[in-house]
Amino acid sequence: MLSEKLHKGLNDQMNYEFYSAHAYMAIAAYCSSESLDGFANFFLVQAEEERFHAMKLYNFINAMGERAIIDGFEAPNNEFSSVLDGFKKALLQEKEVTKRIYKLSDIALDEREHATINFLKWFIDEQVEEEDMFDSIIQKLKRIENDSNAFFMLDNEFAKRAFTPEAE
Numbered sequence: 001m002l003s004e005k006l007h008k009g010l011n012d013q014m015n016y017e018f019y020s021a022h023a024y025m026a027i028a029a030y031c032s033s034e035s036l037d038g039f040a041n042f043f044l045v046q047a048e049e050e051r052f053h054a055m056k057l058y059n060f061i062n063a064m065g066e067r068a069i070i071d072g073f074e075a076p077n078n079e080f081s082s083v084l085d086g087f088k089k090a091l092l093q094e095k096e097v098t099k100r101i102y103k104l105s106d107i108a109l110d111e112r113e114h115a116t117i118n119f120l121k122w123f124i125d126e127q128v129e130e131e132d133m134f135d136s137i138i139q140k141l142k143r144i145e146n147d148s149n150a151f152f153m154l155d156n157e158f159a160k161r162a163f164t165p166e167a168e
């Protein structure tokens, strides 16, 4: 059993994670259109990560005896001026996710809903990793801005990224 407020908050977060997957699919499509298949793969894998996050919330809502409600959402941004711009927008997306997870954790803490507090800890740690990952790539891209060899090496490196959900 969850309070109506917490149920809604968890449900909104589930839908927002699906939206994040959409936002990353849009960046992947931009990279593909620029023939940067490694960068495209990076964002396709990231979209899978986001669907995995959404499904973690879906399963938790069910486990708490509630029903997950699937919403629609607005179209993500499809305008990018460069790969660096795509990564900068991805970092902003992650910062928004972090803000939402914190708000959700505040509700769970107010309600002393310990199962939810414990569940959300995983997301708090995950957000530290994701923001750090995007920030590091942005710094790297800025450093190699005028070095096309290094840029294509990074594209090759990202072609190898694979989705590996951790064991529950």
Ligand code: FEO
Residues within 6 Å of the ligand: 017, 020, 049, 050, 053, 094, 097, 130
């Ligand atoms: Fe599910 Fe990248 O936050």
